[in-house]
Amino acid sequence: MWDGRLAEIPSIHHGDLTQENFSKNLFKYGVVVINGIESTAEATETLCKQLIPVHDTFFGQFWTFSNEANENEPVYEDTAYGNEEIGPHTDGTYFNQTPGIQVFHCLKPAKNGGETILVDSFHCASILKESDPESFEVLASTKIEHHYLEGTPSGSVLNTVSHEKPVIELDSYRNITQIRYNPYDRAPYRCLGKEEDAREAIRFYKAYEKFSRICHDPSNSVQISLQPGSVIFIDNFRVLHSRAEFQGHRQMCGCYLSRDNFYAKARPFLPEEIRRYV
Ligand SMILES: [Fe+2]
Numbered sequence: 127m128w129d130g131r132l133a134e135i136p137s138i139h140h141g142d143l144t145q146e147n148f149s150k151n152l153f154k155y156g157v158v159v160i161n162g163i164e165s166t167a168e169a170t171e172t173l174c175k176q177l178i179p180v181h182d183t184f185f186g187q188f189w190t191f192s193n194e195a196n197e198n199e200p201v202y203e204d205t206a207y208g209n210e211e212i213g214p215h216t217d218g219t220y221f222n223q224t225p226g227i228q229v230f231h232c233l234k235p236a237k238n239g240g241e242t243i244l245v246d247s248f249h250c251a252s253i254l255k256e257s258d259p260e261s262f263e264v265l266a267s268t269k270i271e272h273h274y275l276e277g278t279p280s281g282s283v284l285n286t287v288s289h290e291k292p293v294i295e296l297d298s299y300r301n302i303t304q305i306r307y308n309p310y311d312r313a314p315y316r317c318l319g320k321e322e323d324a325r326e327a328i329r330f331y332k333a334y335e336k337f338s339r340i341c342h343d344p345s346n347s348v349q350i351s352l353q354p355g356s357v358i359f360i361d362n363f364r365v366l367h368s369r370a371e372f373q374g375h376r377q378m379c380g381c382y383l384s385r386d387n388f389y390a391k392a393r394p395f396l397p398e399e400i401r402r403y404v
Contacts, residue, residue: 127249128155130345135244137161137356140173148177148359149392152227153404156361157244163231165354167379170231173357174381178391181225181382183218184285192234192377209236209373214245214341214366215308218382219272220286224306226385228360228367230378232352237374242358245347245366247305250340251294261333265293268330271313272306287313293337301403304363307341341366352378359383 136151140162151158163169171188174180180187193209218225230242255262269290275282295304315327340346347368352358360367363385393401 127252128246128348129249130347132348135159135348135350135358145177145391146395149388149395152359152361152388153392153396156246156248156365158359159350160357160359161355163355163357165231165233167231167233170229170357170379171381174229174383177359178227178383179387181223181227181384183221183225183382188379188381190233190377190379192375193372194375209240209371209376211371212369213309214243214247214347214368215310216247216306216362216366217308218362219291219306219308220274220288220311222288222291224304225362225382227383227388228362228380229357229383230352230360230367230380231354231357232376232378233354234375234377235351235353236372236376238372239370240372240376241349241351241370243347243349243368243370244360245341245368246364247307247341247366248302248364250337250346251302251305253340253346254337258333258336261336262294264329264333265337266296268292268326268333270315270330272308272311273313274311293334305366307337307366309338361385 132155135157136155137159138147138151138161140160143160148158148160160173163173167188167190174188216224217228251262254265269292271287271289272291273287274285276285291306293306294302295306297303315330350358362382389404393404396404
């Protein structure tokens with residue numbers, strides 16, 4: 127696990143890229159950058175598909191998007207399509223099958239701003255466990271709802287929803303296996319009207335706020351300015367991403383990749399004693 131003292135985000139030049147060094151870096155840090163890629167959507171898609179099969183969603187297999195959409199770029203009612211600041215989060219919390227790996231390639235950087243900020247949420251959860259074990263337990267045991275609402279001329283339509291998923295998912299050995307953290311897509315906490323339920327809701331919100339403060343603490347994050355030619359791969363079960371506000375036209379492309387299929391390819395390169403447990 128890492129915090130803001132991570133000296134630099136691991137990177138590999140395309141000429142040195144192998145399945146082994148890609149797999150080891152993404153497994154160890156939850157993030158890796160591949161440099162020296164032609165700055166086109168086509169070259170990015172080819173690179174991704176060479177490494178890991180795509181995780182398809184209703185957004186499509188591969189996307190090009192910007193804050194000034196044209197006829198080739200579909201527009202969704204999502205914060206990604208604007209230019210305002212987006213705080214740290216994981217993507218796709220509203221899917222029952224959360225996308226495993228997030229890929230971004232900045233084809234056209236903004237005039238100002240737009241930096242990407244990354245946070246190791248496993249580290250943040252371990253800080254919470256140490257400093258406030260009760261809040262950690264609340265987030266590991268409270269199953270909540272996330273949803274994706276798509277705007278239409280007649281109002282919002284519920285597109286995708288996931289139920290009963292905790293913010294901190296643990297395995298039977300109490301290891302953290304996944305963080306689902308996205309305040310933008312979290313559905314209202316369902317309170318059924320009994321006093322006991324209300325107390326539970328308040329307990330959840332207090333724990334969520336404590337975890338949020340740790341995730342937003344600058345000492346836990348690293349910053350990178352994405353540039354044409356550099357493709358970043360982020361473990362969406364572990365590393366939160368956020369974006370600073372920006373000015374000017376900024377164009378991105380990217381996709382989700384399958385985490386199961388990443389591990390299918392990475393497993394031979396991981397230490398034998400842990401292959402069965404990741
Ligand atoms: Fe995102």
